[in-house]
Amino acid sequence: xxxxxQSQPEMxxxxxxxxxxxxxxxxxxxxxxxxxxxxxxxxxxxxxxxQEAYKQxxxxxxxxxxxxxxxxxxxxxKISDSQLGDTAMYFCAxxxxxxxxxGSNYKLTFGKGTLLTVNP
Amino acid sequence: SAVISQKPSRDICQRGTSLTIQCQVDxxxxxxxxxxxxxxxxLTLIATANQGSEATYESGFVIDxxxxxxxxxxxxxxxxxxxxxxxxxxxxxxxxxxxxTDTQYFGPGTRLTVL
Numbered sequence: 001x002x003x004x005x006q007s008q009p010e011m012x013x014x015x016x017x018x019x020x021x022x023x024x025x026x027x028x029x030x031x032x033x034x035x036x037x038x039x040x041x042x043x044x045x046x047x048x049x050x051q052e053a054y055k056q057x058x059x060x061x062x063x064x065x066x067x068x069x070x071x072x073x074x075x076x077x078k079i080s081d082s083q084l085g086d087t088a089m090y091f092c093a094x095x096x097x098x099x100x101x102x103g104s105n106y107k108l109t110f111g112k113g114t115l116l117t118v119n120p
Numbered sequence: 121s122a123v124i125s126q127k128p129s130r131d132i133c134q135r136g137t138s139l140t141i142q143c144q145v146d147x148x149x150x151x152x153x154x155x156x157x158x159x160x161x162x163l164t165l166i167a168t169a170n171q172g173s174e175a176t177y178e179s180g181f182v183i184d185x186x187x188x189x190x191x192x193x194x195x196x197x198x199x200x201x202x203x204x205x206x207x208x209x210x211x212x213x214x215x216x217x218x219x220x221t222d223t224q225y226f227g228p229g230t231r232l233t234v235l
Contacts, residue, residue, distance in 0.1 A: 033222050043210055045163070045226035047121070091162060095222055107178070108224060110162040 002027045002094050006111035013082045014119050020067075021077045021114050023092030030054075031097040034068065034075045035108070040088040048090070051075065053097070082118045089113045122147050122215055124227035132233045133203055140199045141230045143213035148193035151216040153224060154186070158209045166211075169196050203234045 003026045013019035025034070036048040051059045051068050058066050063083075067076045079086055092111040123146040133139050143152065154166040167175040167188055175188040189197045200207050210231050214224040 035223070037226075043229045043231065045212060045214075045229070047223065047225060050223055097222060107165050108163070110164075112162050 002029070002032075002096070002109045004092050004094050004109050004111035006090075006092055006114050008114045009112070010115045010117070012117040012119055013079075015082055015084060017082055018078060018080045019082055019116065021079075021090050021092075021116065023075045023077070023111055025073050025075065025092070025094050027073070027094065027096075029096050033095045033097060034066075035093040035095070036064070036066070036075075036077045037091045037093060037110075038086075038088040039091065039113075040085075045091075049077065079116075084118050084120060087116060087118045089115050121217060121225045122149060124213065124215060124225060126211075126213060126227040126230050128230060129228065130231040130233075132235060134235055135204055137203055138199055138201045139203065139232060140197050141211050141213075141232075143196045143198070143227055145194045145215050147218060149215040149218060150193070152190060152196045153214045153216075154188060154196075154198045155212045155214065155226075156209045157212060157229070163212065166198070200232065203232075205234045208232060208234045 005024045032053045034051045037045050038048050039045050049059050049061045049064050063080045065078045091113045094109045125144045127142045152169045155163040157163045165178050166181045167177045169175045169188050169190040171190050171193050187199045210229045212226050212229045214226045217223045
């Protein structure tokens with residue numbers, strides 16, 4: 001079974017600064033996907049970024065980038081130029097690749113989340 | 121990404137009653153999913169719903185408690201039956217992105233409080 005660990009229950013950052021959220025995972029799979037989702041107080045789960053494990057290049061989406069270390073099973077999220085609207089709970093998630101492993105496993109396994117507060 | 125809506129957005133229910141939550145997508149999708157988020161917790165998959173077939177439930181979740189319907193490619197319902205206060209949670213539906221498998225997008229969630 002896969003597990004996802006987010007060791008930082010809460011973090012805070014000043015507006016315009018950079019913050020990094022940590023995530024580690026445990027799996028015996030070789031092909032999988034990793035995700036960061038954010039959940040603001042509105043409770044809508046919003047996809048922030050997606051990484052395919054078989055791609056060595058780190059994914060980037062505007063101010064959001066990841067540091068994917070497959071051997072270390074680490075998947076951190078860096079938010080640059082933090083904005084007040086970035087205040088949210090951030091969840092790291094894992095999914096086994098169906099295309100490589102077959103089967104019908106669509107299950108997203110989530111970490112417990114990191115509450116990020118951006119201060120003005 | 122698909123636009124996903126859920127009804128109701130929130131509800132307060134009495135113990136022993138049932139509530140049906142609706143999930144509507146603005147495009148046809150093969151896979152729809154239902155998750156539960158208990159207070160202060162992460163998300164847990166309840167079941168996967170394919171159109172035209174029985175839902176597939178995760179360990180710890182049973183059809184009698186959480187019956188699911190999937191009548192077409194844009195709609196699904198989750199019923200929380202015989203509710204108890206332990207069922208107080210946010211219930212979210214998600215869909216697999218078209219043409220971009222292994223990525224799920226979520227609806228806005230339904231906040232359920234059981235008294």
